[in-house]
Structure formats: C-alpha cells, structure tokens
Amino acid sequence: MSELKNDRFLKALMREPVDCTPVWMMRQAGRYLPEYRATRAKAGGFMDLCKNAELACEVTLQPLERYPLDAAILFSDILTVPDAMGLGLYFETGEGPRFRKTVRNQQDVDALPVIDGDADLGYVMNAVRTIRRELNGSVPLIGFSGSPWTLATYMVEGGSSKDFRHAKAMAFDKPELMHQLLGKLADSVISYLNAQINAGAQVVQIFDTWGGALSESAYQEFSLQYMQRIVKGLIKEREGRTVPVIIFTKNGGLWLESIADSGAHALGLDWTIDIGKARQRVGNKVALQGNMDPTMLYASPKAIRNEVGRILASYGNGPGHIFNLGHGITPEVDPANAGVFIESVHELSARYHSG
Ligand code: 1CP
Numbered sequence: 001m002s003e004l005k006n007d008r009f010l011k012a013l014m015r016e017p018v019d020c021t022p023v024w025m026m027r028q029a030g031r032y033l034p035e036y037r038a039t040r041a042k043a044g045g046f047m048d049l050c051k052n053a054e055l056a057c058e059v060t061l062q063p064l065e066r067y068p069l070d071a072a073i074l075f076s077d078i079l080t081v082p083d084a085m086g087l088g089l090y091f092e093t094g095e096g097p098r099f100r101k102t103v104r105n106q107q108d109v110d111a112l113p114v115i116d117g118d119a120d121l122g123y124v125m126n127a128v129r130t131i132r133r134e135l136n137g138s139v140p141l142i143g144f145s146g147s148p149w150t151l152a153t154y155m156v157e158g159g160s161s162k163d164f165r166h167a168k169a170m171a172f173d174k175p176e177l178m179h180q181l182l183g184k185l186a187d188s189v190i191s192y193l194n195a196q197i198n199a200g201a202q203v204v205q206i207f208d209t210w211g212g213a214l215s216e217s218a219y220q221e222f223s224l225q226y227m228q229r230i231v232k233g234l235i236k237e238r239e240g241r242t243v244p245v246i247i248f249t250k251n252g253g254l255w256l257e258s259i260a261d262s263g264a265h266a267l268g269l270d271w272t273i274d275i276g277k278a279r280q281r282v283g284n285k286v287a288l289q290g291n292m293d294p295t296m297l298y299a300s301p302k303a304i305r306n307e308v309g310r311i312l313a314s315y316g317n318g319p320g321h322i323f324n325l326g327h328g329i330t331p332e333v334d335p336a337n338a339g340v341f342i343e344s345v346h347e348l349s350a351r352y353h354s355g
Contacts, residue, residue: 027328117195143201212251271326
C-alpha cells in the first residue's frame with residue numbers, strides 16, 4: 001500500500017474515524033486564483049492547459065500551496081470525453097464551451113465511438129501520473145467524469161443551455177435514441193475512469209450537474225440508471241485500498257435515498273438541503289460531501305466562519321462528512337476568503353471527532 005501523509009479524506013469517505021473534517025472545493029483550481037490565470041495565459045488556451053501534463057499538474061497543485069486542503073482534484077474538464085468522441089470542443093473567450101458538431105439524430109449517434117480512456121485520452125492519464133508523482137503522497141488525488149446525462153446535454157445542445165430543450169425533446173420523443181447515446185457514454189465513462197484509476201486517481205467523482213433538471217422518473221431513467229452502471233463497472237480496489245466513488249447530482253436533494261442505493265460511497269450535496277436532514281435519510285449507507293453555498297465566499301470572514309460552524313453542527317458528531325461547497329467556487333471570489341473557509345472547517349470540526 002502506498003503511504004499517504006494525510007488520508008482523512010479517504011477515511012471520511014469510508015465513514016471511518018478522523019481527527020477533523022476533511023475539506024476540498026469543487027473547482028479549487030481555477031480563475032479565482034491569479035496564479036491560475038498566469039499559467040493559463042502561458043498555456044495559450046484552456047484546452048492547451050488540459051493537454052499539457054506539466055501545466056495541468058502545476059494548476060492542480062496551486063490551491064494546495066495556498067491552503068491546507070485534504071485532497072487534490074485532477075485539472076481537466078468533463079467535456080474531454082465528447083471531444084474524444086469527435087465533437088470538436090472549443091472555448092470562445094467570454095463564452096462557455098461549444099462543440100463544432102451536435103448529436104441530434106440516429107446517424108449522429110451511430111457515428112459516435114465508445115472511447116478507450118488510455119488510447120483516446122492519453123493526455124489526461126499523463127496528467128494524472130504527473131500529479132500523483134508530484135503530490136508525493138501528501139494528499140489523495142480525485143479523478144472525475146461527467147455523468148452520461150450531463151455530457152449528453154452538452155452534446156445534443158452543442159454547448160451550455162438554460163432549458164435543455166433539444167436534449168429533453170430527444171429524451172421525451174425518442175427515448176430509444178437517447179438511451180443509445182447514454183449507453184455509449186456510460187461505457188466510455190467506465191473506460192475513462194478506470195484508466196484514471198490505473199494511472200493513479202485514488203477517488204473518483206461523477207459530476208451530474210444537470211441531473212436535477214429532470215423530473216423524478218426521468219432522473220431515474222436517464223441519469224441515475226447510467227451512473228449505477230458506471231459504479232458497477234469501476235475498479236473497486238487499487239494499491240490495497242477501496243477506490244471510493246462520489247456522485248454529485250446538483251439539485252438531487254429530493255432523491256437522496258435512491259442515489260444512496262446506487263453503490264456509490266458518498267453523495268455530493270448542493271446547498272439547498274440541510275446536511276443534518278440528509279444524514280438522517282441516508283447516513284448509514286454513504287458519506288456526505290458538502291454543502292456550503294459557494295456565494296457565501298463573497299460574505300465576510302465572520303459570516304463564512306459562522307456558516308461553516310452551522311453546517312458542522314447540523315451534521316453533528318462522528319465521521320462520514322467531507323466538507324465542500326455545494327457547487328464550484330466562482331471566479332470573483334477573494335482567495336483570502338477561500339482560506340478562511342478551509343481553516344474554519346479544520347478548526348471548528350475537531351470537537352465533533354473527539355471519540
Ligand atoms: O480558464 C477558463 O476560462 C476555463 C474555466 C474552466 C475551468 C477552470 C472550465 C471550462 N473547466 C474548468 C476546470 C474544471 N471543470 C474542473 C477542474 C478541477 C477542479 O478544480 O475542480 C472540473 C472538475 C470541471 C468540471 C465541469 N466542467 C463541470 C461539472 C462541475 C460543475 O461545475 O458543474 C461542468 C458542467 C463543466 C463544463 C464547463 N467547462 C468549463 C466551463 C466554464 C463549464 C461550465 C459551462 C456551463 O455552465 O454550462
């Protein structure tokens with residue numbers, strides 16, 4: 001077994017005792033850090049950054065140099081998978097991600113290959129290996145993927161969307177076609193995440209950012225079912241440890257019980273649900289990750305500390321909590337406030353872990 005200097009994140013995911021609550025931030029490497037913006041400028045563009053293992057490693061480590069975070073997350077993007085399937089990902093300055101091709105009909109779905117993580121996304125695996133080497137056992141490394149449904153929304157719409165009208169119309173009018181697309185995505189994601197695990201990712205998170213845009217029955221049919229298939233297909237153990245899986249469905253608070261039955265080790269919570277109530281509903285099955293409103297980081301250090309204290313008290317005593325934001329940190333946040341958040345978690349949580 002490889003030695004880890006700080007394994008409280010892995011322990012909390014397995015609901016084992018820890019000295020204090022571990023913390024990391026979704027999107028912890030990114031635009032709120034001036035050093036990130038400098039490296040991105042050096043790389044040229046966002047995808048150039050993702051494809052350069054040394055630079056992807058550099059930005060992964062930047063937040064860890066500033067803050068006592070308990071985990072690192074691979075610097076990449078969920079949209080590398082549809083890019084590898086041939087859709088042509090690009091970023092226009094000031095706009096979100098776009099694809100040169102969309103997926104709208106049977107011909108489009110038939111043309112999509114199921115990708116092989118190592119062969120088709122080798123640059124991501126190079127980044128994972130480089131980051132693991134440079135972390136040198138300090139904290140665990142999280143690998144990640146989008147959920148099939150979340151990836152499908154970008155592929156059908158051709159980019160970001162407010163209402164997902166084309167993706168939802170496909171699901172409602174041509175469910176068979178949507179299932180073919182989701183099936184290819186699920187198999188691609190299994191191969192992609194297993195390649196990340198083999199390259200050194202010690203935990204994986206599935207980002208189901210848009211699952212919460214569905215009705216309950218559509219969520220089960222088009223999103224959760226495929227995440228279950230992924231969890232089943234993943235490598236269970238590596239380097240003598242379980243490889244925990246975290247499912248984050250934004251706006252999934254109504255469906256926690258069924259997500260907890262998916263086989264995942266932990267659920268990511270957005271900020272709309274009280275974490276104490278979530279624990280009562282699923283606490284013995286899974287660990288919980290979350291869930292401070294990311295816009296709280298625009299408030300004063302005092303307000304941030306109070307809110308961290310409130311969330312810790314709501315979760316209560318004992319292990320199984322990984323502190324995080326309820327969604328990604330936003331670009332305008334003052335990096336000093338992120339520091340207040342992380343330090344508050346460590347300081348205020350010790351009393352909930354004293355045996
Ligand atoms: O520098 C830049 O201008 C690019 C901004 C950026 C960054 C920093 C994008 C484009 N992606 C990323 C990195 C990223 N994306 C990470 C890195 C690891 C980390 O530090 O956490 C991760 C995990 C993601 C995941 C991601 N990408 C998600 C799921 C999580 C979430 O925030 O909901 C989604 C939906 C994307 C798509 C995407 N890529 C980039 C943007 C701006 C978006 C969102 C577009 C939209 O809102 O529809």
